[in-house]
Amino acid sequence: MRRELTERFSFTCPVCTWERGEPAPLELLVEREIDGDILSGHFRCPACPRRYPVIEGVAVLDPEPIRTSYDRPDLLQAYLWTHYADLSPELAGEEGGIRGNYFPEIAAQPVRGVVLDLGCNVGRTTFDLAGRAGFVLGIERSFETVKRAREIARSGRVAFHLKDEGDRGRYVDLDATGVVRENVEFVCGDAGALPLPPGVADAVLAANLLDRVRDPRLFLDRASRALRAEGLLLLTVPFTWREEFSPRERWLCEAERDGRRILLDWCEDHGFAAEEVTDLTLTIRNHKRFYELLRPVLVRARKSA
Ligand SMILES: C[S@@+](CC[C@H](N)C(=O)[O-])C[C@H]1O[C@@H](n2cnc3c(N)ncnc32)[C@H](O)[C@@H]1O
Structure with missing residues (x-):
C-alpha cells in the first residue's frame, strides 16, 4: 500500500463506521516500508479492539476476511484473460471476436474526482477509469486478486499461466504499460462495509458485483451513502443469482418485476436520476474451448443534490 494513500484517504474502521454509525479514523503502524510502499504493519481502531493487517503490501481492511472462489488459480487466470487479453492480438482473437463492449463502455463513463471501484478483481476497470478520474481506489474482497492488481500496477506487466484444456496451458507475459496508471491503488475490503466514512466518493463503480454480495439492498444503501451529493453510481449487473453468494430471499x-426494473425503481425511490441504461456484452474465458457470454445491464445514476 503506497504511503500517499493514507494522506489521500482517512481510512476508518468499517465496523465502527457502518454498524455503529461512528467513523473512527484508523491509526497506522508501519513495520516495513520500501520506497514509499508499506509492505507490512497494521491499522488499529482507537474505538474498538480491531486491527487490520498490511500483508505483502496489501492492506486488509476487511473485518471478516474470507477466501472465496475468486482467490482460486483457475478463476484468477480466467479474469486475467478477461481483463487484459486485448493487450495481445493473438489472445484477443482466439474466441472469434466476441469479446464484447463491456470494458470500453465502462472506460467511457464520465467520472471525475475520487472514484471507488468495488469488487475490482484484477483491476482493469480501475486503471481505465483512472484516465478521467483524479484517483481510483479498487476495493476488493479477494486477497489474491488485489495482490495481482498491485503487481500489474508496479511492473506494467500481466504474466500468468493461461489454461488451454485440462492441465495443458501456456505462460503469457503481456505489456500493460499502455493501460496502467499512477493514480490508482488497491486494497482488500468488503464493499458492504467500506473502510471509509460516508460521502467520500464522486463516483462508485460496482461492476458485476451486486449479484455476488450477501445482501444486495444493504449494499446499494451503503454504496449510495459513500457518494457525495450529485455523485455517480455506476452499476453493471448480469443478475446471475446464486445461493452460495446471496440467500434466495434477497x-x-x-414475479412482477425483473432485476433491471427493480434497480431503476430503487434509483427513483432513493433520489437517484438514471442517466444511462444499456445492455453490455462481456466474454469470460474458462479455457480455450469454453467461453461464457454475459449480457449485464449498465445503469448510470446521479445522486440528488
Ligand atoms: C463477478 S466478479 C467481477 C469482477 C470485476 N468487477 C469485473 O467486472 O470483471 C465479482 C468480484 O467481486 C468481488 N467481491 C465479491 N463480494 C465482495 C464484497 N463483499 N466486497 C468486495 N468485493 C467483493 C469478488 O471477489 C470478485 O472479484
Whole structure:
C-alpha cells in the first residue's frame, strides 16, 4: 500500500463506521516500508479492539476476511484473460471476436474526482477509469486478486499461466504499460462495509458485483451513502443469482418485476436520476474451448443534490 494513500484517504474502521454509525479514523503502524510502499504493519481502531493487517503490501481492511472462489488459480487466470487479453492480438482473437463492449463502455463513463471501484478483481476497470478520474481506489474482497492488481500496477506487466484444456496451458507475459496508471491503488475490503466514512466518493463503480454480495439492498444503501451529493453510481449487473453468494430471499427478482426494473425503481425511490441504461456484452474465458457470454445491464445514476 503506497504511503500517499493514507494522506489521500482517512481510512476508518468499517465496523465502527457502518454498524455503529461512528467513523473512527484508523491509526497506522508501519513495520516495513520500501520506497514509499508499506509492505507490512497494521491499522488499529482507537474505538474498538480491531486491527487490520498490511500483508505483502496489501492492506486488509476487511473485518471478516474470507477466501472465496475468486482467490482460486483457475478463476484468477480466467479474469486475467478477461481483463487484459486485448493487450495481445493473438489472445484477443482466439474466441472469434466476441469479446464484447463491456470494458470500453465502462472506460467511457464520465467520472471525475475520487472514484471507488468495488469488487475490482484484477483491476482493469480501475486503471481505465483512472484516465478521467483524479484517483481510483479498487476495493476488493479477494486477497489474491488485489495482490495481482498491485503487481500489474508496479511492473506494467500481466504474466500468468493461461489454461488451454485440462492441465495443458501456456505462460503469457503481456505489456500493460499502455493501460496502467499512477493514480490508482488497491486494497482488500468488503464493499458492504467500506473502510471509509460516508460521502467520500464522486463516483462508485460496482461492476458485476451486486449479484455476488450477501445482501444486495444493504449494499446499494451503503454504496449510495459513500457518494457525495450529485455523485455517480455506476452499476453493471448480469443478475446471475446464486445461493452460495446471496440467500434466495434477497435476490432482486420478483414475479412482477425483473432485476433491471427493480434497480431503476430503487434509483427513483432513493433520489437517484438514471442517466444511462444499456445492455453490455462481456466474454469470460474458462479455457480455450469454453467461453461464457454475459449480457449485464449498465445503469448510470446521479445522486440528488
Ligand atoms: C463477478 S466478479 C467481477 C469482477 C470485476 N468487477 C469485473 O467486472 O470483471 C465479482 C468480484 O467481486 C468481488 N467481491 C465479491 N463480494 C465482495 C464484497 N463483499 N466486497 C468486495 N468485493 C467483493 C469478488 O471477489 C470478485 O472479484
